[in-house]
Amino acid sequence: MSGSTIKFKATLSQRVALFFLSPLFPWLAALFAASLVITTIDVADDLHWSIQGPGLTFDEGFNIEVGVFLARSFQLAGTSSFHPETLQEIYSNPLYNPDHPPLGRIAIGATSEILNHFLPVETGQPYLVSYARVASAIEFGLLVLIVSLASRRWFGPVASCASTISLICMPRLFGHAHLASLEMCMCLTYTAFFLSLANRCKWDDRIGLRQMLIPGFFLGLALLTKIHAVLILPVVLVWFLWNWGLRSLIPFVFLCIVGGVVFFVGWPWLWSDPLNHLNEYFSRATERSSLNCFYFGTKFADTDVPWHYPFIMFLVTMPLGFLGAAVIGMTNRTDDENSKHALRDKRSQLIFGAWLLPLIVFALPKVTVYDGVRLFLISFPLFAIFVGLGAKRIVHRLQMKSGEFTIVALTALALAGPIYNMVTLHPCHLSYYNEAVAGLWKANDLGFETTYWGDSATPALLEAAAENIPEGAVLEVAPVLHPLQLEFMRRGSWLRNRPDIVLKAYDDSRRDLSPYVLVIRRKADPWKSLTPPPEGAERIAAVIKQGVVLAEVLKLPAKIADPQLAE
Template identity: 45%
Template sequence: MGPAFLLALAAAALVLLTSGREAFRGAVAEGPGITLDESFNVETGVYLIRSLREFGLAALHPDSVREIWGAAAYNPDHPPLGRLALGLAHDANVDRESSGIRDSAARPASAIAFALTVWLVAWCGGRWYGRTAGIVGGASVLLMPRQFGHAHLASLETFIGLAYAAAVLAIAETWSVDAEVASRAGGRRPLPGWGNVLGGGALIGLALLTKIQAVFLGPAVAVWALARFGMRGLPRLAACGGMALAVFFAGWPWLWLDPAAHLHEYFARTTERQTLYCFYWGERWADLDVPWHYPWVQFAVVVPLGLQLLGLVGLGTGEDGRSARRDPRLALVLLAVVIPLIVFSLPGIRVYDGERLFAVSFPLWGIVIGRGGARAMAWLRARLSAPAAISIATAFVAAQGWGLARLHPCQLSYYNLAVGGLQGAAGLGFETSYWADSLTESLQRRIVEAVPRGSRIDVAPVLHPIYLDHLLSQSPLLQAAELRLEPYDDKVPGGSRLVLLFHRRADPWESLDPPPEGTEVLARLERAGVPLATLLRLPEGERPAEFP
């Protein structure tokens, strides 16, 4: 068993053991609270898995395709591949007799995808730059708190991170080796073989079947291939793109029902949607108006600072004497890292939810971090004994996991030491909690203990009409206490004095920020001294009608 396998095993074990017993029976620590997007992903995934199981091979018949993929129960807002994985995990994790859907039961699928991502980065980093680079690169992905946090959720971010990295690393590997040999021999760079071209296209197609961020692969591969092979590479680029589109179309039967209309509906959905808000540098921004530097700052401050320093070292001349600019594989990796950041810097592009929309950049950044780790280790070994160098390097990398452990299970609130951690980021005006993952089981238990049975609790903010019903359906604790959840609205009389607030600063209520004088804090979840979710009891007369 090599280091890549061991790191992947560690990643899977750490995520599963810290995911809560609703997700994994052997868990020893609670996981994050249920987030809104999980409900859409899991319900659709379970619907597809159960439909395909029921229809069997008949699912390919045109009438069956229409019945399954054209039904009102099917939600086509995202492609099906990641959701199918979530549906499989869900049904493998619940009793066959169970008819209900538990979002947490699907979460192990993300843990497995995360472990595969760690393995892929460690394996490729080791193959390209040596054993140390592989170990440090894989460990860096494992120790990125927000990547680790997403791996606990039944969302698509971890799946697209895996698919995106797999496509980039496979193309970088298979389209570069022959060119390196020819370059050393002084000959003309040969074009990649057709098998490698079509294989790369198939991987891009699978990424497209996972989430829309896969569209960044096209520009990255095209720019890289044209820079390397010139106009001679155009036929192969066309073949690669054709294969990607063929896999995308073949793998999503919903598109078959009305190709032109459904393609337009899918791609237009990213621009034709309600306005979401983003909190950045102390200001509330509409998603279309966020400053251009937002993705670059987020990229810089949500990865542990020590890992970022190794990434900068990784941009220098490697052990083989080649600079990053002259390493074709690293060039494609860097393009795939920066193109999402560039796109989300452009005017008119919607951006919100912290790093989530460009999270595909982070696993590939692990390759660069690993390269930097190998350079740093070589520097240490030139000055110290091997045991001393290994001890220092191991301690340095392990120390990068401090924030991950300290914030659990709210790693999506992580910021690095460049901004003073979560506490410093809150003071600078960064978002502290964007996805309600802070509504954890332990907080729910404290809520149940703090309020009378059957109480009504108003919740703020509520970002989607179905969220409260879904949150209640996923919480045995709240159901057992017969609690009622309603949206908080200070303009509507008859609200409850009990208010559950999750601290998404992009969507505040002025009447709760700060709460009125005399408000009691009945329960709170905080990390690094920063509140992430709070149950308040407003003072008498503040909500004039019913209580509890």
């Protein structure tokens, strides 16, 4: 009986191992990752197949409106979409904003339109935020797939499995996958470029033009997504010169030409006046209104943030077990005792540079930094490759010295923290901090920003608050970072279900303040009159994660606001 049980357990263990190490695992993991996000994105009780997700962030509306406009314009134009007169009409329309290239926004708009065509939801609004968010979920699944496949091809199934699981379990990355923003498309195209380049280049002394075609195409797609794509070029140039010397300059120039052609062809707005429009695009990217950043208890202007911000933020928002595995992956041999050090391998050098450079750039003086890790989120997916490489090395050592139980226990320990946080923080994954700072509650005490993008104004919060807000009342919102923020909330957040509620930007100098105030606890832009809540204020709803208030709806006392003025 005992022998039979042991045999059964061993067989079950082998079956589990075979599943995770099988060639199908990358595809199943990608499908799981996309599905997990899609079923947790609902922003306004729109979808019966998705539970409530994060609240509407401050600028999702910009991406959705431009994306939906482009998708509908090209759909209406049909076969004449690329006629010069048609393109001129589309891109000269006031509804089009060229502050970002079109690829990420078209993906958002097209996904929204396709889903609304096959699964229509009547809301009376021009778009459905929940549908637009599906684009990021699909991009997240594709990101998991390409990282998993590349890691498997280069370092084997164990490394691939670890890279895949770590990528899915990075809470900040997982959180961004829930939003109709450009970050996930940027992560996908940036990662696809470096993986394709590492895969195409020969590892001997030859490097040719033909090898630059596919990477050049992905370079163009990255450039068509966000200006962050320019970070690709210095990484590649240094890597080329280090490994192939001056003879790599011609392939580098050819790579840039291919990427530039894809960028130009893919953005018809540039066609009519290339030089002026390029100048306008780069001016918009560099000349923008300043945002505040809260770091170690101090509010900084975005150009005055201390140089160590990106490094510290990366260290405290990446799960601790993943950090440890990646350090081993970077500093040990790539495979067995006879192979070379990881960073002496050309492929690993490229991935290392692509991971590190965004952190370095955002540490430079006067470079704008804000919104947590959003600006250097592109470093996260490639870091997973080193997590997988380190995990493979650990498993190899443990197989020789310990046993299967130790491997399982260590894996469970490494994943326990991020999975626990992903569950308990849902849907506010952008508030995640790792074990090094004892999670969100201690990060709050240490002076880190706890919520920054409005995602903590969740559907559940707004729904609970609405039960206590009378018909026709005014709801003050604090902070308001852009004049259109309230309009986006009215159209796309759960408050769409209460059109009688009037939204206003909170300003304590106004004499007609409503007693009802939605306070998003963004530390970079607090109102002193609301922080802490004034004496006598009643909390009618709140989002509290790990003991930290991320957002709340207050009813102010009569001495501060006259309830009659809210009607």
